[in-house]
Amino acid sequence: MGNEFSYLSEIGTEKGDLIKGxxxxxxxxxxxxxxxxxxxxxxxxxxxxxxxGVLTFYAQFKRTKPGxxxxxxxxxxxxxxxxxILIQDxxxxxxxxxxxxxxxxxxxxxxxxxxxxxxxxxxxxxxNGKVYGKLNRKSLLKILSDYRKMEE
Amino acid sequence: xxxxxxIKVGTASCGLAAGAAEVLDAFQRLSGSIPVVEVGCIGHCxxxxxxxxxxxxxxxxxxSSVKGDEKSVNAILGLTxxxxxxxxxxxxxxxxxxxxRLSGSIDPKDIEEYKANGGFSSLKKAFELKPEGVIEAMKxxxxxxxxxxxxxxxxxxxxxxxxxxxEKILIMNADEGDPGAFMDRSMMECxxxxxxxxxxxxxxxxxxxxIFIYCRAEYPLAIKHLNIAINELKKQGYDRLPxxxxxxxxxxxxxxxxxxCGEETAxxxxxxxxRGQPRFRPPFPTDSxxxxxxxxxxxVETFANVxxxxxxxxxxxxxxxxxxxxxKIFALAGDLKYPGLTEVPMGITLADIVYKIGGAEPGxxxxxxxxxxxxGCIPADKFDVKVDYDSLKELGAIMGSGGLIVIGNNRCMVExxxxxxxxxxxxxxxxxxxxxxGTTRMFETLENITAGKGKPEDIDFLVDIGNKIRKGSLCAxxxxxxxxxxxxxxxxxxxxxxxxxxxxxxxxxxxxxxDVRLDPDKCVKCRLCxxxxxxxxxxxxxxxxxAKCTRCNTCMEVCPKKAISRVKKGDGxxxxxxx
Numbered sequence: 001m002g003n004e005f006s007y008l009s010e011i012g013t014e015k016g017d018l019i020k021g022x023x024x025x026x027x028x029x030x031x032x033x034x035x036x037x038x039x040x041x042x043x044x045x046x047x048x049x050x051x052x053g054v055l056t057f058y059a060q061f062k063r064t065k066p067g068x069x070x071x072x073x074x075x076x077x078x079x080x081x082x083x084x085i086l087i088q089d090x091x092x093x094x095x096x097x098x099x100x101x102x103x104x105x106x107x108x109x110x111x112x113x114x115x116x117x118x119x120x121x122x123x124x125x126x127x128n129g130k131v132y133g134k135l136n137r138k139s140l141l142k143i144l145s146d147y148r149k150m151e152e
Numbered sequence: 153x154x155x156x157x158x159i160k161v162g163t164a165s166c167g168l169a170a171g172a173a174e175v176l177d178a179f180q181r182l183s184g185s186i187p188v189v190e191v192g193c194i195g196h197c198x199x200x201x202x203x204x205x206x207x208x209x210x211x212x213x214x215x216s217s218v219k220g221d222e223k224s225v226n227a228i229l230g231l232t233x234x235x236x237x238x239x240x241x242x243x244x245x246x247x248x249x250x251x252x253r254l255s256g257s258i259d260p261k262d263i264e265e266y267k268a269n270g271g272f273s274s275l276k277k278a279f280e281l282k283p284e285g286v287i288e289a290m291k292x293x294x295x296x297x298x299x300x301x302x303x304x305x306x307x308x309x310x311x312x313x314x315x316x317x318x319e320k321i322l323i324m325n326a327d328e329g330d331p332g333a334f335m336d337r338s339m340m341e342c343x344x345x346x347x348x349x350x351x352x353x354x355x356x357x358x359x360x361x362x363i364f365i366y367c368r369a370e371y372p373l374a375i376k377h378l379n380i381a382i383n384e385l386k387k388q389g390y391d392r393l394p395x396x397x398x399x400x401x402x403x404x405x406x407x408x409x410x411x412x413c414g415e416e417t418a419x420x421x422x423x424x425x426x427r428g429q430p431r432f433r434p435p436f437p438t439d440s441x442x443x444x445x446x447x448x449x450x451x452v453e454t455f456a457n458v459x460x461x462x463x464x465x466x467x468x469x470x471x472x473x474x475x476x477x478x479x480k481i482f483a484l485a486g487d488l489k490y491p492g493l494t495e496v497p498m499g500i501t502l503a504d505i506v507y508k509i510g511g512a513e514p515g516x517x518x519x520x521x522x523x524x525x526x527x528g529c530i531p532a533d534k535f536d537v538k539v540d541y542d543s544l545k546e547l548g549a550i551m552g553s554g555g556l557i558v559i560g561n562n563r564c565m566v567e568x569x570x571x572x573x574x575x576x577x578x579x580x581x582x583x584x585x586x587x588x589x590g591t592t593r594m595f596e597t598l599e600n601i602t603a604g605k606g607k608p609e610d611i612d613f614l615v616d617i618g619n620k621i622r623k624g625s626l627c628a629x630x631x632x633x634x635x636x637x638x639x640x641x642x643x644x645x646x647x648x649x650x651x652x653x654x655x656x657x658x659x660x661x662x663x664x665x666x667d668v669r670l671d672p673d674k675c676v677k678c679r680l681c682x683x684x685x686x687x688x689x690x691x692x693x694x695x696x697x698x699a700k701c702t703r704c705n706t707c708m709e710v711c712p713k714k715a716i717s718r719v720k721k722g723d724g725x726x727x728x729x730x731x
Contacts, residue, residue, distance in 0.1 A: 016443075018425035019408050023369065057427040057581070058408030060369055076331030077524060077557045078485035080571050089704050093686055114411070114575070115331035117371060118169045119483060119555075120197030120491035129372070131169035137709050 005039035018044055022055055030070075031062040059114070067102040067109035069147050073125045076115030082122040088112060090137050091125075094144055107151055108144075155208035156186050156229070162202040162256055164193035164341045165373055166334075166492075170200035174220030179203070182225050192342020194256030197492035199237055203228060204257075214238065243494075243509045248471065248479050250460050251453070252495045255342040260377050263384045266345040272390070274459035278353045279394050286357035286462065287313060293465035294477035295458075299325055299414070299451030300523065300552045301628070302476070302541040305458075308448050311438040312358040315446035322360035323442070323449040324351055325419060326367035326374070329411040330524030331575065333555030335481040335493055336452035340367070340374035343456065344381040350458030352385075355400055356393050358448060362401040366419055369406040378404055411525070411579035415627045416449045418581065429581045430627040451553070453481060473499030476540035480554055486521075487560030488512035496539075503535035505556065512558050519559045519643070523552025525572040525579075526632035528639030529559065548639040550632065564661035565644040566651055570598035572636035576629065586624030590617050591633050598637065604664035604721075606652035615641060660718035663703035667724025668696045670707075674715035681707035681716060698726040 011017050011024060021043065025036045032055055041048045055061040073091060075084045088110075092098050095108050102109040118124045121133025125140075132143055161167075161176045179188045196202065199216035205228070206212050215228050216237035227234070239247075258265045266272070278286045290306030297303045312320060324347075328336040339347055355363060367375055382402050385391055391399040405423055412418045413428040420442050422428035441447020457478060461468045468478050476498040482505060485491045489511030496505065506512050506520060519529040528549035530537065537543050541551050559568060577591035594617060597610050618634030625631050641648060650658045657665035670681070675694055682690045685707055689700035696707070696716065708716045 015425040054427055058410050060409035078332050081486045086705055117334040117337045118166055119332055119485035121169050133169045
């Protein structure tokens with residue numbers, strides 16, 4: 001395990017900061033690994049099982065490694081009304097993965113999220129935090145191919 | 153060169169998503185010596201990216217849907233007539249911009265600009281009124297909590313003020329979990345100092361010593377602006393309230409994505425580092441909240457209202473309906489022309505909001521969903537209802553935090569209910585059996601109906617179990633989770649019956665209960681659909697084979713003649729049947 005998670009010392013050891021600690025780990029690693037849970041358990045002096053209990057309660061925390069480009073498809077009410085199911089289908093068929101999965105080459109992962117707060121631009125998705133609005137099939141495929149090109 | 157004093161580019165989340173970053177960059181490159189500032193959102197999200205030119209004569213010109221290329225930007229710098237934006241007169245007459253007055257017109261990161269526009273004058277007045285006077289003014293104004301429940305804010309504050317304790321906690325609920333609502337995000341992004349002024353007034357009036365802002369992590373820009381505001385307030389000594397030895401302890405805590413954390417006892421549990429599960433009340437948080445200290449929770453929009461209330465409580469009370477005072481910010485989205493934010497006096501009719509402000513085509517709207525997954529739908533023939541806390545409740549919906557999703561005629565109401573129950577059954581924290589198991593059963597039943605596997609008795613089952621979940625759940629999540637299904641059954645039972653009795657979806661939205669058909673009279677045989685169909689369901693005879701078709705709509709999108717459409721189940725061709 002080593003000092004891989006030594007940055008946890010940036011935050012306090014009070015239990016109230018547990019979620020903050022998990023968020024810090026996730027922002028650094030992209031997900032919360034078994035090793036990370038062990039390190040967090042030590043830092044806060046909280047049982048690993050309890051940490052697992054807290055982190056699985058919240059949708060934000062991931063236990064699997066996401067792709068280099070993390071695609072979040074909004075399925076908030078406005079996007080749903082505007083056809084986000086189709087966006088999810090098109091993405092899945094273009095990338096060959098479904099919700100929560102990462103492509104084999106580790107480039108893309110798809111995640112369905114509750115709301116990105118850009119309801120007036122529905123349907124929307126974000127790639128590594130950058131929001132793309134008023135999507136249709138054509139613009140969606142263009143976005144994917146633009147990211148693919150950057151990898152070549 | 154005409155006299156442009158300052159250029160304002162709207163760079164709230166909605167603007168950025170529409171491409172405001174490129175526009176900002178272009179203006180910074182091309183504007184020469186004219187200052188370019190970033191501002192928030194004026195609520196007309198459909199018109200983003202927006203640019204405002206402040207002229208030396210004191211007037212302003214707005215441009216909408218601005219592009220970031222050199223030619224467009226130079227044209228605007230030359231005050232071109234094209235692309236100018238004006239708020240439609242009909243809309244302007246209905247709106248009342250009190251709380252959102254400064255949103256989109258000032259630099260959200262600049263405390264001096266907020267001060268120059270009357271900022272912190274209410275805080276000063278609050279210090280003169282003394283805590284009792286502030287609470288009295290809050291009560292007199294009639295302000296009710298904007299988070300959804302509508303509890304009178306003055307009363308809540310008086311409970312906390314009456315407590316004697318070493319520490320008292322005031323929490324700002326910025327977890328805006330209702331998908332479809334974004335007024336809190338907008339207030340935090342665009343007028344963070346106004347929100348914080350309300351918060352400081354609250355801390356002064358209630359004697360709170362510690363402040364938590366519980367903000368959802370999905371709002372990075374809001375968190376950034378709040379952090380800037382808090383640092384600036386500390387620098388200028390605003391965290392030192394009169395008569396206090398210690399400065400206020402102000403912290404932002406990022407939520408981690410749990411809808412139930414909008415419930416106050418769940419939010420407190422989450423702030424303590426636990427699973428966000430609600431607990432029994434009493435004890436109420438004002439008696440025993442965060443780490444057993446007396447605690448009060450108010451919503452972002454409530455705090456944004458406070459400076460307006462304190463400035464003139466009687467003027468505030470003069471607006472709105474009898475039991476719902478002031479204005480309310482609504483987030484409009486869905487099937488309408490002008491999605492965005494609008495601030496209107498309480499008591500305005502739903503028809504005015506949907507048609508006159510939202511620009512929805514009369515006759516094209518089937519219903520409006522208010523209050524998100526906890527709310528209900530209101531059918532178009534009831535749009536003359538006056539929008540306030542009590543009248544919406546009578547219709548089986550709720551005001552909620554102010555999300556209004558307009559549902560067009562072509563949307564299936566059963567599918568809409570399924571969507572909301574999918575959300576709530578996943579977000580149920582699992583504590584109460586009725587909510588945990590009941591919402592799952594409701595979801596499964598609705599899933600079956602939309603998948604064509606529904607039975608006629610399913611409708612009564614949904615009503616029965618829905619009423620039981622309402623009664624058997626501890627918190628508002630469970631108590632309101634059945635609303636979307638119950639209200640759609642109440643007003644659109646015919647759609648449910650078509651699914652379970654007649655075997656088709658009246659709007660053709662449910663894939664399993666509709667077919668896809670190519671109209672040979674419209675087809676020009678361009679073969680685009682054949683080429684793009686991912687499952688080769690369209691043959692050389694230009695017939696869509698519904699046995700193969702996955703209803704992905706790809707062909708409909710590529711067809712230049714709109715010759716392909718969804719039709720009633722059984723009206724399309726299927727190779728299974730032809731054999």
